[in-house]
Amino acid sequence: MYDVIVVGARPAGAATAMLLARRGVRVLAVDRARFPSDTLSTHQIQPSGTERLRRWGLLDRLIAAGTPATGSVRFDIGGTVLQGRFPQGALYSPRRTVLDAILVDAAREAGAEVREGFHVAGLIRDERGVAGIRGRDGTELRAPVVIGADGKHSLVAKETAKETANEEAANEGAAPVQRAVPPRTVASYSYWEGVEQRHGELYHRPGRAVAAFPTNDGLTMVYAAAPVDEFGAWRTDVEGHLLETVDRCGDLGERVRAGRRVERLRTTVDLPNVVRRAQGPGWFLAGDAGLVMDPVTAQGIGNALADAELLAESITTGRTDYQQRRDEQRLPMFELTTRLAALRPAKGLDKVLLKGIARHRRSTERFLGVFAGTAPVGWFQRARG
Ligand SMILES: Cc1cc2nc3c(=O)[nH]c(=O)nc-3n(C[C@H](O)[C@H](O)[C@H](O)COP(=O)(O)OP(=O)(O)OC[C@H]3O[C@@H](n4cnc5c(N)ncnc54)[C@H](O)[C@@H]3O)c2cc1C
Structure with missing residues (x-):
């Protein structure tokens, strides 16, 4: 009856369900939470993320809910001040009670079924791979594709990791966790x-x-x-x-x-830095379930929305390179974030470079754009030489 089941209905899950339903896919999204509800997270959405919300027709709803736009930012790194406007769009910092409920409503409006208060306890498998979910109450629901958008302690990731570990053990021993840096x-x-x-x-x-x-x-x-x-x-x-x-x-x-x-x-202190393999037979991971990083650079919500877009496109067009594209987009910022999360003072070349950048409006905006998701991380790395 369903083409896709999504576990988790916050930024990654609700956005994926919405985009798939808009493309005519029969989607069920389940979440043990009921909305609106808060979650342990601050909530700056970088301009690249708010641009996605605008394209999806949801930014006006955030604004109508009284979410103020932040058009400029002052980034003071050890006394070197980089201050400027975001070159494209604005940052919004909606409470999660507001943002997540807007996404869930939008998923429903698009035609997705959303079951709140549904706690997934396990996965169903057949000879092809993952084939559905099992609720805590024993309910079994089947679909050829299950998406784990169930956050950094993802049950879907844990369950599929067992299978991936076996599979990959025979295949050069690569682990399902591709990269992990201890909480910083x-x-x-x-x-x-x-x-x-x-x-x-x-x-x-x-x-x-x-x-x-x-x-x-x-x-x-x-x-x-x-x-x-x-x-x-x-x-x-x-x-x-x-x-x-x-x-x-x-x-x-x-x-x-x-x-x-x-x-x-x-x-x-529950702030892991982990990159997991993001797809396998009958399953995908989106958002924190697949890649989570310290919030010091405030990338998680934007990443979740970006994953939703990549994944909806992959599933509806039959592209098979979701994980590759996710990694290309996210790994440079993952590395930068884990470095910044060490909270060490800028030294040597970095310090000189930051002072140089701060003197010019265009380079300041470019620097801010790295965090805003509108300039490539490589720009700063290249400038470091
Ligand atoms: C302190 C802190 C500050 C942060 N600040 C920012 C910030 O300023 N900006 C930013 O972009 N990001 C920030 N983040 C990161 C951000 O919170 C996450 O990246 C984002 O919430 C990921 O969205 P998601 O949809 O992948 O997962 P989540 O938001 O974690 O949603 C997962 C959902 O899955 C559901 N679920 C889990 N297991 C099950 C199950 N077994 N059955 C049913 N449902 C299940 C949960 O109920 C939950 O609703 C911060 C994080 C922390 C911890």
């Missing part, structure tokens, strides 16, 4: 009202990273990261450490302290 940061964030802000703000300080972006309801999201081996000390006084960190960032500390925190602080 502890991250905390919350929401403040009454914080004066003219740009999106990013700061890198030795052993610290900070982001402050406007979001829905007139609030400012403030995020701070520290090396994961400081977690023990950090957790004893999260607010104190977060505020002490923003105090190192120009006048941001003063502006945050002049406002009022209106929600609880969230803290996590």
Whole structure:
């Protein structure tokens, strides 16, 4: 009855279901969550991601929900300030309660069936490979294609990894995890009202990273990261450490302290950096399930939306190179992100280069475009020589 079953219905899953349904594919998306619901994540969507939402007709809904546009950003790397407008589009930072519900609604409107509160407990297989899913309640649902869009602890990835490991053991022993870097940061964030802000703000300080972006309801999201081996000390006084960190960032500390925190602080060290094999017989992985990286560069939501587009195209045109194209698009940023997540100060050539870039508007915009997804990561690597 279904052509495709998607496990997970947040950015990767709901967007994939929507795009497939728009192309006439019979899709079921399931999620154990019910929407709208929050998830442990901040939510800057880079301009390349918001451009996708615009093309899909969804950006207006984000704006109508009161999500402010951030057109310019101030990136202060150890005192070298790169400030400029995004050359294309704007960054939006919608609460996940807003974004994920818009995507789920859009998937349904496109004709996909979405079952909320459905917990997948296992996969069904036949002689061809993966052939469906089994719910915790025993329900069995079948389709020739199952997509794991079920996040960084993906059950679909774990289940298929067993099969991939056997298959590849006979085939040069390549592991289903293609690349893994241990978690590097502890991250905390919350929401403040009454914080004066003219740009999106990013700061890198030795052993610290900070982001402050406007979001829905007139609030400012403030995020701070520290090396994961400081977690023990950090957790004893999260607010104190977060505020002490923003105090190192120009006048941001003063502006945050002049406002009022209106929600609880969230803290996590569950920040893996993993690239997995993304396709096999009867299955694909999209979003964090297939490739997850530290949030220090805020790429995950945009990556999930980009995977959705690649995957919908692959499935409906019969292209077989989904994984190859995903890797080409994402691996350079994966490497840059894991390097930045080490939170080491810029030194030597990098420092000189950043100062040079900061002097010119066009190169500053190009640099910002690397993170915005509108300029290739290779541009910065080439400039380093
Ligand atoms: C602290 C933090 C800050 C972040 N900040 C940013 C940021 O600013 N910008 C950015 O772009 N990214 C950010 N990210 C990353 C971002 O959260 C993810 O990349 C993004 O959510 C990935 O989307 P996804 O659809 O692949 O997975 P998810 O959003 O994780 O969704 C997976 C879904 O699958 C469902 N699911 C899982 N298992 C099952 C099961 N067995 N049965 C049924 N359903 C299941 C879950 O309920 C969930 O709804 C951040 C992450 C963290 C942790």
